Amino acid sequence: AVAIEATSTYHVLLADLAYQCGHRIYVIDGYRLSNYRKGIGGRAKTDQSDARLLARYLAHEQNQLHPWSPACKAYRRLQLLLRRRATLVRSATALRLSFAQDRQMARELKPVLERIKRL
Structure with missing residues (x-):
């Protein structure tokens, strides 16, 4: 059995590879x-202490945990697209707010925001 800390999307490749090798x-x-x-x-937060903590957590709590299995390709693609859309929305909002007080810059920004919207 392998315990991996969920880290945005960074843990998925390791989880996939370990799963393909037959690990739970x-x-x-x-x-x-x-x-x-x-x-x-525990106080320390280092890679080494995190690894020991994950091993201990798995050893003591495994019966309370649910094994992970990879999602289908369509679901993964949907997740990726939703994350990218959220990034675009946050960026467009930040740009809009940043340039709101400058009319000339707001005019120049308008086509950029329209392009982001289409994207």
Whole structure:
């Protein structure tokens, strides 16, 4: 069994590879892991201490965890597109707010925002 901390999308490649090699994968929420660290009196936050913490968490809590399995390709693609859309929306909002007080810049920005909207 392998425990991996969920880190945006960075953990997915490792989880996929380990799964393909026949390992049982458990993806652990970082917030839950952080609270577990506090609960056992852990303070240090290094890669090495995180690895030990994940191993301990898996050893003690495995019966409460659900094994991970890869999502289908369509679902992964949808997740990727939704993340990219969210990034575009945040960027467009930041640009709009940043240039709102300058009319000339707002005019210049209008085609950029329209292009982002179409994208």
